[in-house]
Amino acid sequence: MIPVTTLTEHFETWLRESREQSGDFIVALIDKILAGAAVLSASDIHFQPGRNGIEVRFRIDGVLHILGCLPLEHSGQIAARLKVFAGLLTYKVDVPQEGRVRSGRIEGVAQEMRISSAPTLFGERIVVRFFSPENQCQSIESLGFEKPVQQYLHEAVARRSGAVLIVGPSGSGKTTTAYALLRELAYCRETTRSIVSLEDPIEHAIDGVAQIEVSSRPDSGGTEHGEKFRTLTLDRMLQYMMRQDPEVLMVGEIRERRTAEAAFQAALTGHLLISTFHGGSAVESIGRFLELGIEPFVLRSSIAVLLCQRLLRRLCSCSEKVEQQLEIRLQGKNLTVQHYFEPRGCPCCGGTGYAGRIPVSEILPLENEEIARAILERRATGTVQLLAQEQGMTPLVDNVVRRIETGLTSPLEAKRVLGH
Numbered sequence: 348m349i350p351v352t353t354l355t356e357h358f359e360t361w362l363r364e365s366r367e368q369s370g371d372f373i374v375a376l377i378d379k380i381l382a383g384a385a386v387l388s389a390s391d392i393h394f395q396p397g398r399n400g401i402e403v404r405f406r407i408d409g410v411l412h413i414l415g416c417l418p419l420e421h422s423g424q425i426a427a428r429l430k431v432f433a434g435l436l437t438y439k440v441d442v443p444q445e446g447r448v449r450s451g452r453i454e455g456v457a458q459e460m461r462i463s464s465a466p467t468l469f470g471e472r473i474v475v476r477f478f479s480p481e482n483q484c485q486s487i488e489s490l491g492f493e494k495p496v497q498q499y500l501h502e503a504v505a506r507r508s509g510a511v512l513i514v515g516p517s518g519s520g521k522t523t524t525a526y527a528l529l530r531e532l533a534y535c536r537e538t539t540r541s542i543v544s545l546e547d548p549i550e551h552a553i554d555g556v557a558q559i560e561v562s563s564r565p566d567s568g569g570t571e572h573g574e575k576f577r578t579l580t581l582d583r584m585l586q587y588m589m590r591q592d593p594e595v596l597m598v599g600e601i602r603e604r605r606t607a608e609a610a611f612q613a614a615l616t617g618h619l620l621i622s623t624f625h626g627g628s629a630v631e632s633i634g635r636f637l638e639l640g641i642e643p644f645v646l647r648s649s650i651a652v653l654l655c656q657r658l659l660r661r662l663c664s665c666s667e668k669v670e671q672q673l674e675i676r677l678q679g680k681n682l683t684v685q686h687y688f689e690p691r692g693c694p695c696c697g698g699t700g701y702a703g704r705i706p707v708s709e710i711l712p713l714e715n716e717e718i719a720r721a722i723l724e725r726r727a728t729g730t731v732q733l734l735a736q737e738q739g740m741t742p743l744v745d746n747v748v749r750r751i752e753t754g755l756t757s758p759l760e761a762k763r764v765l766g767h
């Protein structure tokens with residue numbers, strides 16, 4: 348059997364090689380950690396100082412893994428080395444800073460990244476966030492949704508007006524989906540549309556889209572150091588851009604009332620609006636908009652598409668089938684799985700049993716008259732949820748069960764993401 352290289356073993360190798368190399372140990376080690384994170388498709392690296400040292404962690408497919416620990420005395424050097432990459436002030440250790448590293452600036456790392464620092468009790472905590480490489484920018488097909496959902500998303504972007512909202516908690520992949528929709532519109536050969544996107548921050552340049560970097564936090568002046576000041580707030584920029592003859596508007600995320608109002612206004616006046624919103628379920632997000640103070644008739648007439656999603660880790664091909672029924676409780680609902688697959692671990696998946704992620708979703712049928720009436724009457728979330736299911740909405744958890752039975756993910760992973 349081929350030995351499985353675990354993340355800890357990778358880390359030990361980098362440590363040994365850095366020690367053996369001539370020159371600065373920390374410089375060599377940081378280079379290896381950054382290059383290693385890129386190879387292992389980590390989305391974030393954490394250097395977290397604590398009582399027992401600096402914990403080095405990688406987030407891979409949404410899950411945080413501890414690789415190892417470095418002596419606390421290196422804390423200053425590690426922070427300084429990483430801050431230099433991002434053009435941050437190394438001598439300022441008592442204020443948070445944030446900066447961006449363009450791709451290619453670090454040897455062996457062809458990815459853009461954002462480096463942020465924050466003062467903590469035991470030293471500066473540094474987090475490196477990788478932006479997904481441009482060539483991984485996905486189309487609707489490659490997102491991994493089931494065929495009917497893909498079709499639904501294609502129809503969504505073919506619209507001329509209304510709001511297309513992708514809902515989910517943080518880390519649910521909603522931004523990736525929104526970007527795929529934007530790319531679909533930008534690269535559409537048949538029709539040229541005037542597309543404007545307001546982002547915080549801009550991750551990739553997309554040809555054919557006027558991308559504007561704004562601050563999605565109202566009244567914030569951006570960070571003190573590092574990147575340029577972002578004084579343009581989303582809601583104001585959105586209102587301003589309406590004078591620039593847009594047909595499609597993308598708003599990175601709706602977080603507060605003023606942006607929500609401006610966005611729905613755009614959707615109601617003949618623009619296609621694409622955005623994301625934080626929420627646990629499609630129905631719950633309606634309740635949250637009402638709480639923000641948006642009138643139900645505005646929601647009723649402006650939202651055209653409401654899709655809620657989650658990301659689950661995809662089982663590697665090394666998984667094993669278990670021919671047994673399983674009772675599983677997800678989001679307070681008891682469900683039965685006819686058979687399932689368990690993660691094993693092989694060199695391909697670094698011993699984790701998983702490789703990549705797949706989305707699961709639910710779509711609220713807003714065109715349904717009874718659901719529309721329930722929204723207008725401000726019915727309770729639970730009531731609307733039951734009604735939506737009666738009217739044919741397949742809830743997210745039922746779609747998860749299907750994903751488990753087809754071996755795309757495991758019961759354990761479903762529980763991790765959705766809770767009991």
Ligand SMILES: [Zn+2]
Pocket residue numbers: 663664665666691692693694695696697698700701
């Ligand atoms: Zn595997």
